[in-house]
Amino acid sequence: MLPYALVTGASAGLGTLFAEALAAEGRPLVIVARRRDRLDAIAADLRSRFGTQVLPIALDLAAADAPEMLFAQLEQQGIVIDTLINNAGFGARGAFAELDLTMQSEMVDLNCRTLMALCHRALPAMIAQKNGAILNLASVAGFLPGPYMSTYYATKAFVLSLSQALHEEVKDRGVRVSALCPGPTDTEFAAVAGLTNSRLFQMNVSTAKDVVRDGMAALRDNKAVAVAGLSNKLMVAGLRFIPRGLARGMAARLQKGRG
Template sequence: MNNNKTVLVTGASSGIGLEFAKLFAKDGYHIVLTARDEQKLNEIAHQLKAQYSVDVTILARDLSLSDAAEELTAEIMAKGIEIDILINNAGFAAYGPFIETSWKEEKDMIQVNITALTTLTKQLLPDMIKRNRGKILNVASTAAFQPGPLMAVYYATKAYVLSFSEAIDYELRNTNVSVTALCPGATATNFEKRASLESSRLFQSGAMDAHEVALSGYTALIKDKALVIPGIKNRILASIVRFLPRKTVLKVVHYVQDKK
């Protein structure tokens, strides 16, 4: 089908973001793709156009740069593109004790995981409200439900994403605009390589497929659900931490994050 609606997907060059782009293209949405790698985005755009006959717009941006998100929305508006659905997927992590990790990397992480996500929501939400239709999905994580020794800043950024998403969705409860927080656990993408997590107990214990995670988020978004945690194991773990002493939670998270 072709519903003439347009979705913006950030972090669309691989992993969950790429799977979201495929799912929306399959259902006839026009796609706006953004990520740092313009060549990769062009390859994806060619594939989506050929397979699904949808319009695909490429806007390469590095969202770790302070003005990138605002420049992105300004260009979208200048092109006269109306964004019906926003998928805030871009994000990354850094691994190691806070005292040893790179401040630049963590500052960039805060910029991408929090500031860019909030900026895009702030810029695109008003038009959705004016049209009284629209959907936003913010990719948080099961990391949002507890503090994370060895990935302290990353876990904190995802706690922000979850809290922010649930609050805004509640504020919009009397409109036809919804916000969904997607909280995946370990997922097989380039994420774990960038964060040097391949050998951690967390990823050694098994990771979900990126398509499966994106499909869970896509289904929840269409149904206007405020929160979705893909996978039974992840849902159980997210629930259990609420009942455990905080010191126990910290010990467990440190253990699974640690490398064998």
């Protein structure tokens, strides 16, 4: 059996487009998200257009036992994962003290703990085969503190740090690990997070197709960190020369202000 690619958060936005890009390469797929109806429709569409195998699994990945349940199901079906796209995640905009704590805790669970656990489950088989790839969705938010999206920015700093460390650990063992760092992107994520009326979002919006293109290139080239989009690359490069206090203040004004 051919190894499968696993895409999380595949029912919309970047996740759907990553699944499409992999299907176009003829890769068998496992696509995971909470919304069964959306997953089934996407799976049927990919099978029809690309003639590849697509297994949809409806699962709330924020649940503590979700990574173990997912890999147990894959093992029962004899499916080996050699490509993992850790795309599932969400954000929320607002003052930390005013945002619901349960929701913020679920954000940490999904954006950090689940991503870490999926990497931990997938890597041993990749290392044993001396072949594999993991793309973790970080963000330019991971490069600085983010007042008024403080927990989200912190989760992406975790993803960025973990991904770079894993890249270094496995780069000589046939496994590629990359952190993809997009900026504001025109997807469903922005509306859910309450970003569409922030000045930061309105200033610099990328298309989802461009971000996925950059992510697939990052995996091919085994880049530890890939910042998507020229303006985002310039912004991240510029952060090296801006005092942290000034960067925090700028982020706070842009996130808090409304267009």
